[in-house]
Amino acid sequence: MIFTIFGATGDLTTKKLMPALYKLHEDDQMPTHFLVNLIGRQIYEEEAFIEHIRAQIEGNYPNWDEFKTHLRYIQMDFTDPDAYVAFAEHMMSVAGYESQERIYYLATAPRFFPMIASALVGNGLVVKGNMRDKIIFEKPFGENLETAKSYNQLLLGLIEESQIYRIDHYLGKEMLQNVLMVRFANKIFESIWDSENIEHITIYAFEKETVKQRGGYYDRSGALRDMVQNHLFQTLALVAMDSPNGLNDRLIKDEKVKVLEKLEFSSPMIFGQYKGYLSEKGIPSDSKTETFVGLKMFVNSRRWSRTPFYLVTGKKMKDKRAAVVITFKESNCFFESGQPAKNTLTIEIAPREGLALTFNGKAPGLQSYVMPMKMDYCHLCNVVGNTPEAYEKLILDVIHDDASLFTRWDEIESSWKIIDQLEQLKTYEPLYQYEDESEMLAKLKSEWGDFLTYL
Ligand SMILES: NC(=O)c1ccc[n+]([C@@H]2O[C@H](COP(=O)([O-])OP(=O)(O)OC[C@H]3O[C@@H](n4cnc5c(N)ncnc54)[C@H](OP(=O)(O)O)[C@@H]3O)[C@@H](O)[C@H]2O)c1
Incomplete structure (x- = not known):
């Protein structure tokens, strides 16, 4: 499985997503082979970013050293269309890419949803109807009825409803x-x-x-x-x-x-x-x-x-x-x-x-x-x-x-x-x-x- 987080330098990733992924791994709920791509705009050495995340999260993580071998930091501005070309190359170079489950988590403000989803589809990273490709959209979905409607229409043109996960963690x-x-x-x-x-x-x-x-x-x-x-x-x-x-x-x-x-x-x-x-x-x-x-x-x-x-x-x-x-x-x-x-x-x-x-x-x-x-x-x-x-x-x-x-x-x-x-x-x-x-x-x-x- 390749699990990619857009907005990896944000509060949600540090506070919730990383502890959740760690726990799932610890409880043997993650596939044997998995990779977590952490996408952020800020310039970090990968090792330094992973240490930074570890320093921010509370609690005990005895198997962190093993867990962190699954993490990659990818520096990119997700509003830059060209950045997706390099990201797609990285993704497709992952061993067994075709047969992997590919989940994209948009831990970003909603206004970025159309742009990121379109770029993922446009670069062949998410294929309509391929149930290995799924996108999770953080709440709130939209900023009002009009934007939510337009995002939804756009998404349904790009991918199937069954590939869309609109999360409300409550x-x-x-x-x-x-x-x-x-x-x-x-x-x-x-x-x-x-x-x-x-x-x-x-x-x-x-x-x-x-x-x-x-x-x-x-x-x-x-x-x-x-x-x-x-x-x-x-x-x-x-x-x-x-x-x-x-x-x-x-x-x-x-x-x-x-x-x-x-x-x-x-x-x-x-x-x-x-x-x-x-x-x-x-x-x-x-x-x-x-x-x-x-x-x-x-x-x-x-x-x-x-x-x-x-x-x-x-x-x-x-x-x-x-x-x-x-x-x-x-x-x-x-x-x-x-x-x-x-x-x-x-x-x-x-x-x-x-x-x-x-x-x-x-x-x-x-x-x-x-x-x-x-x-x-x-x-x-x-x-x-x-x-x-x-x-x-x-x-x-x-x-x-x-x-x-x-x-x-x-x-x-x-x-x-x-x-x-x-x-x-x-x-x-x-x-x-x-x-x-x-x-x-x-x-x-x-x-x-x-x-x-x-x-
Ligand atoms: N925080 C929570 O507890 C929580 C709980 C439930 C739901 N949520 C939802 O999750 C979403 C994100 O919340 P958050 O608290 O994590 O927000 P946040 O701390 O503001 O993080 C947003 C992330 O997006 C990144 N970003 C913004 N523009 C970018 C760009 N052009 N290229 C690359 N990265 C960019 C930011 O990077 P920089 O660091 O470079 O600015 C940051 O990592 C929101 O929709 C929120 O409603 C949050």
């Missing part, structure tokens, strides 16, 4: 995959999964990090495009979709699209930018890009029309954490004392993976006092070793031609439709400057109510 996360299991494998949940019983649902993904070195990319994107269009909408679709007629990939995606097509938002939307953003590298001094978003949304369907979905994401938060919190309606209580708390089901995505269900029971003692109780399941604690990182799972799926955890075009299309509308409305909303998360959470609570205590 879908590779254990607890996202668990959403459907928990919902559809348990009678206790599925029969009460609607507006009749559920008061509201909150989906949040907080990042502690600022934009760091990624200003150039992030400022064109912002939280709406970087997080909501993909991770949060995909999570919402899994939580809200109707039961598919079978647990097969196509049927699940059909149901997710139905949810995305019925999404509606409600005012006000809350946007923030952390103080200090404008001084980050690569950020224009007058940038209006949001680093925090709070949205109240509805799914206009019989099942959900009265349940608000709160979507919240932000950078420079106190810590990295992500979860889905499902809050059920109050029960009619007739006990002696104590107001029963509303039941909640929390699907924890990060940092801990787990599930927590709160319910009410009798407090110990002579009287009938109602008391909140919690059942807590830690997903990581009950498995031997670590659960695979999302990128490991997804890269392995590409090797095995399995696109079930990748996004289909119509999911992306319906997500962009709504994001485009939000982008327009955003210009009329204030952009709050925040020092830390407490200021934005206070703002959310003042707009929506102080029930968001779990944030």
